[in-house]
Amino acid sequence: SQTIHQWPATLVQPVGSPLSLECTVEGTSNPNLYWYRQAAGRGLQLLFYSVGIGQISSEVPQNLSASRPQDRQFILSSKKLLLSDSGFYLCAWTTRGGFSNQPQHFGDGTRLSIL
C-alpha cells in the first residue's frame, strides 16, 4: 500500500534562518505531489505542486521554493524564514489520473514555529 512520510514533525526556527522540509511517498510511481500550508484555525493554502521530476508549479508568490529531485521526493525550502511562514505544512500525493481527478492523500504534516 502507499504511504507518505513527512519530517520533521515539529520545527522551531529563528527568523532569517533557512528551511528544508522533506516529503517522500512509497508504494506508487509518478505521483502528483503537493505542498499546502495551513495557518492556525484556517483552511488549506496550496503552495506548490509537481507532476514530475523537476516540474514545479508555484501557486502563491512568497519566499518559499520547492524542488522534486526524485520521483517520490518533494522538498520545501526557504533561504530566510519570515514570521509569517509559521504554520502547519502538509504534503499530499495523488495518483496521476489524466483527466480524471484522483483523491489527494496527506502526510502527517510539519508544525513550523518561527521565533
Add this chain to the structure above:
Amino acid sequence: GENVEQHPSTLSVQEGDSAVIKCTYSDSASNYFPWYKQELGKRPQLIIDIRSNVGEKKDQRIAVTLNKTAKHFSLHITETQPEDSAVYFCAASDKGGSEKLVFGKGTKLTVNP
C-alpha cells in the same frame, strides 16, 4: 480559476442529530468533489468523494449529494457521534487536467453528548 464557498463555518449539534454542510463552486468544468475530515492537530483525511456523473453517494452514516446545475454539493452526517467532532473541508477539482483541488474554508463541527 475555481472558487469554493463553504457554509456554515461552525456547526453544533446534539449527539444523534444530523449535520449538513454545504458547498458551492464556480467552475462548471469541475468534475471531482472530495470531503476531508481533520481532527485537531492531525492531517486531513478523505472521508467520501463524488464525481460529476453521480448525483449521490453514501457510505454508512455519511452521504454526499451533488447538484451540477446549481453547482453545489453537500455532506450529510446522520446519527452524529462525539467522535464526528472535527473540521470538515469540501473541495472541487480545478480546471480539467490540472489535478489540483480548491478547498473550502472549513466547517468546525461539534457534536455535544
